[in-house]
Amino acid sequence: MWTPPKFVYQVLILILFGRQSSATKYKFLLENEDIFTDCPNKPSNVHNINGVFDTSEGTFETDFVTVLFTGNLTCVWNIQPGDRIQMTFEIKRFDRGSWQPTVFNINVRDFCSSLYEEEQYWYKYWSKYIINKEQVREKCILPGTKFIHEPFNVDLLFEARGLTLIGRHKLVYTFKAFDTNGVERETSICLEILGEFQRE
Ligand SMILES: *[C@@H]1O[C@H](CO)[C@@H](O)[C@H](O)[C@H]1NC(C)=O
Numbered sequence: 001m002w003t004p005p006k007f008v009y010q011v012l013i014l015i016l017f018g019r020q021s022s023a024t025k026y027k028f029l030l031e032n033e034d035i036f037t038d039c040p041n042k043p044s045n046v047h048n049i050n051g052v053f054d055t056s057e058g059t060f061e062t063d064f065v066t067v068l069f070t071g072n073l074t075c076v077w078n079i080q081p082g083d084r085i086q087m088t089f090e091i092k093r094f095d096r097g098s099w100q101p102t103v104f105n106i107n108v109r110d111f112c113s114s115l116y117e118e119e120q121y122w123y124k125y126w127s128k129y130i131i132n133k134e135q136v137r138e139k140c141i142l143p144g145t146k147f148i149h150e151p152f153n154v155d156l157l158f159e160a161r162g163l164t165l166i167g168r169h170k171l172v173y174t175f176k177a178f179d180t181n182g183v184e185r186e187t188s189i190c191l192e193i194l195g196e197f198q199r200e
Helices: 005-017 121-125 133-139
Strands: 024-030 036-038 058-062 066-075 084-095 098-108 146-155 157-160 167-178 188-199
Touching: none
Parallel strands: none
Antiparallel strands: 024 157, 024 188, 036 188, 058 066, 066 146, 084 098, 084 167, 167 188
């Protein structure tokens, strides 16, 4: 039953949907039991979810609408102090046999600087529940950083404005790290979640 990466994905979904507020409500039904898939054709220096977090100290329970998470996540991506972490997110729609881009395409230039900003959705849905945030705030997601959480719920209901999100889609997340000279680190992260949007 316990497949650790689920929680991470659900948080990431929420992080990126949260901004599209006050509009049509959708449910995202996950396609795979273990939630995530590796990005297709990724080279060996592009890591998957296990390249970001060690989830072995976390547990979750789900009824497929709500997820309860308890425990810890430990960062394992080999980045360096001072690196800028850039995150991109896009939604692709499966249409007549291939994945097509949609207008959902978000680029967060400096993920670390806003990780604990209270107005951010990831704070509301995730980082707010990190008990030891004062201890780990400066470390962002440097390797060895352990996020200790109070138990919390996330749900898989989302809102979107100005477009229709029905049918099979995938959510694609990438994380890249850049050193202080702006040179990209050798490794990056790429994750996908496949699922189906349904109107609530
Ligand atoms: C989470 O980390 C804390 C501090 O290291 C530890 O005491 C606790 O046992 C961990 N929780 C789990 C579920 O492993």
